[in-house]
Amino acid sequence: xxxxxxQRKSQHLDLVQRGEVExxxxxxxxxxxxxxxxxxxxxxxxxxxxxxxxxxxxxxAPLMVTGMTGGTERAGQINRDLAALAQExxxxxxxxxxxxxxxxxxxxxxxxxxxxxxxxxxxLGAQQLVQRGTDAALxxxxxxxxxxxxxxxxxxxxxVQEGGDRDFRGQVDAISxxxxxxxxxxxxxxxGISPPVVAELWxxxxxxxxxSGQGGTSWPRVxxxxxxxxxxxxxxxxxxxxxxxxxxxxxxxxxTSPQMQIVASGVIRSGLDAAKAIALGADVAGFALxxxxxxxxxxxxxxxxxxxxxxxxxxxxxLLCGARNxxxxxxxxxxxxxxxRSWIEGLAE
Ligand SMILES: Cc1cc2nc3c(=O)[nH]c(=O)nc-3n(C[C@H](O)[C@H](O)[C@H](O)COP(=O)(O)O)c2cc1C
Numbered sequence: 001x002x003x004x005x006x007q008r009k010s011q012h013l014d015l016v017q018r019g020e021v022e023x024x025x026x027x028x029x030x031x032x033x034x035x036x037x038x039x040x041x042x043x044x045x046x047x048x049x050x051x052x053x054x055x056x057x058x059x060x061a062p063l064m065v066t067g068m069t070g071g072t073e074r075a076g077q078i079n080r081d082l083a084a085l086a087q088e089x090x091x092x093x094x095x096x097x098x099x100x101x102x103x104x105x106x107x108x109x110x111x112x113x114x115x116x117x118x119x120x121x122x123x124l125g126a127q128q129l130v131q132r133g134t135d136a137a138l139x140x141x142x143x144x145x146x147x148x149x150x151x152x153x154x155x156x157x158x159x160v161q162e163g164g165d166r167d168f169r170g171q172v173d174a175i176s177x178x179x180x181x182x183x184x185x186x187x188x189x190x191x192g193i194s195p196p197v198v199a200e201l202w203x204x205x206x207x208x209x210x211x212s213g214q215g216g217t218s219w220p221r222v223x224x225x226x227x228x229x230x231x232x233x234x235x236x237x238x239x240x241x242x243x244x245x246x247x248x249x250x251x252x253x254x255x256t257s258p259q260m261q262i263v264a265s266g267v268i269r270s271g272l273d274a275a276k277a278i279a280l281g282a283d284v285a286g287f288a289l290x291x292x293x294x295x296x297x298x299x300x301x302x303x304x305x306x307x308x309x310x311x312x313x314x315x316x317x318x319l320l321c322g323a324r325n326x327x328x329x330x331x332x333x334x335x336x337x338x339x340x341r342s343w344i345e346g347l348a349e
Contacts, residue, residue: 005100009071015222028215028246028267032340033276036332038322048318049325054284055183055208057119060090061311064286066265067094067123067150076110081300085307086117094121094150098140099128112144122149126171134178148183156191157219160236172204179205188212190219190266192244195256195347208261211253214243216267217289248343254281271313278326279334
């Protein structure tokens with residue numbers, strides 16, 4: 001079974017290099033967000049302050065490289081390189097699902113990173129948390145000396161995956177038992193988190209979510225590409241654009257819970273997308289696919305270019321809106337176009 005898990009993680013790294021993992025029909029709706037240009041910014045670029053705080057840690061820029069991988073030597077290199085870049089630029093970083101470590105502790109070096117990003121997250125699926133319990137999650141945090149753990153929700157992917165989980169009961173309870181004992185961020189993996197779920201998580205004590213909305217890497221699509229049976233292939237094709245667009249998730253989550261810390265991932269592909277997510281109410285923008293693609297295509301140098309390019313564009317967007325910081329960017333009130341407005345209205349009902 002574990003060889004399977006190792007092989008699956010390895011296949012994932014190859015498959016996400018293919019264009020089809022971002023289905024054309026999926027749209028995060030960032031195109032419906034228009035930041036308002038300010039012809040008289042009355043700011044120097046040096047005045048723009050991107051620094052922020054997430055889960056009690058100071059970040060130099062409101063960005064997170066979200067959890068992706070681990071378990072193989074190739075994955076270990078990705079984790080080490082991307083964590084080093086996160087440290088260099090002062091942004092948050094998460095390793096991928098550590099499920100495999102629960103039974104194969106010898107794979108720890110593929111998750112353990114020497115660098116110290118300002119915020120480092122371990123990662124485990126909510127269903128594994130249900131099955132293995134709070135202590136297992138706490139141990140994963142200790143093993144890599146992380147600042148906390150991201151608990152991921154991925155029901156759509158599991159349903160498409162042959163042999164994947166079919167029972168998703170008990171997750172909120174399991175999360176509520178973990179929250180008093182660790183810094184927890186609950187994240188989707190590309191299908192979005194709706195307002196009632198944000199409210200439920202808040203009531204369970206969760207204070208940070210990554211809405212990881214639809215429009216970016218589609219895990220039903222990745223599993224469709226791996227599937228061996230027509231049933232899985234069919235369900236994967238059908239669900240490949242399933243979910244709530246990222247932009248709609250962010251606005252709706254912010255309206256539901258003014259105090260929840262919100263990471264917006266799911267097709268953040270540039271500093272401009274990140275600026276839009278922050279203008280909509282996110283505290284931090286997260287991205288995964290662009291970083292792993294850059295790393296696999298051109299190593300650390302290309303990944304560094306991607307991350308630094310994103311930070312530079314983010315800063316440019318702040319300046320062009322006349323915004324010295326995130327509070328001012330939000331106050332610059334972006335124009336929202338259809339169909340995003342209808343999504344927000346529908347989610348608020
Ligand atoms: C190669 C790859 C592997 C991933 N593995 C995990 C994982 O193990 N745990 C997790 O929480 N999310 C995982 N994700 C999801 C991302 O953290 C992120 O939520 C999602 O891909 C949306 O961001 P993106 O559109 O920038 O890729 C993975 C994403 C990619 C691209």
